Amino acid sequence: MEKMVIFGLGKELYGMDIFELKEIIRMAEITRIPKAPSFIEGVINLRGKIIPVIDLKKKLGIYGNENPEEKRILVTDVGGQTAGLVVDYVHEVADVEDKDIEPPPAVLEIEGRFIKGLAKMGERIVVLLKADEILSLKEKQELENLAKEGMQG
Structure with missing residues (x-):
C-alpha cells in the first residue's frame, strides 16, 4: 500500500507518493526570472x-480549468534540488493498494519516464508521477543554474 497525494491538473487527477513531498503550501508570490524555460514560473522565498x-500543467502540456484560490505548490525534490510544483488543487491524501496500480502503457516508455503507474481508484484513473523524473537531464541543469542565479541576485 502506498500513501498518495492526489491533485488536479485541468480535469484530470494525478498522484504522487506522499514521501516524495516535503510540504504543500498555498500559492505564494512568484518572482519571474528572465530567460527561464517556459514551464518555470519563477522563484519563491520559502x-x-x-x-x-x-508549472506542472505547462510542463506536461495540460490545459483546462483553474481556480487561483485553490492552486497549491507541492514542495519536492527534483534532480537533487528543492523545487515547487504548481497544481490546480489538492484533492486528497489516499491509500492506494499495490494491486490497484498498473504500469504505464508501453507506448509511453520514452516520454513517460516520469509516470510511475496508473492507479484505479473506484471508477477513476489517477496518473501517478515520479517527482524526480518530471524534468529531463537538460531541464534539471537549467533548474540548477536558475537556482544559482536566484541566490546571487
Whole structure:
C-alpha cells in the first residue's frame, strides 16, 4: 500500500507518493526570472530559501480549468534540488493498494519516464508521477543554474 497525494491538473487527477513531498503550501508570490524555460514560473522565498517553481500543467502540456484560490505548490525534490510544483488543487491524501496500480502503457516508455503507474481508484484513473523524473537531464541543469542565479541576485 502506498500513501498518495492526489491533485488536479485541468480535469484530470494525478498522484504522487506522499514521501516524495516535503510540504504543500498555498500559492505564494512568484518572482519571474528572465530567460527561464517556459514551464518555470519563477522563484519563491520559502522561509529564507529561494526555490524554483515549475508549472506542472505547462510542463506536461495540460490545459483546462483553474481556480487561483485553490492552486497549491507541492514542495519536492527534483534532480537533487528543492523545487515547487504548481497544481490546480489538492484533492486528497489516499491509500492506494499495490494491486490497484498498473504500469504505464508501453507506448509511453520514452516520454513517460516520469509516470510511475496508473492507479484505479473506484471508477477513476489517477496518473501517478515520479517527482524526480518530471524534468529531463537538460531541464534539471537549467533548474540548477536558475537556482544559482536566484541566490546571487
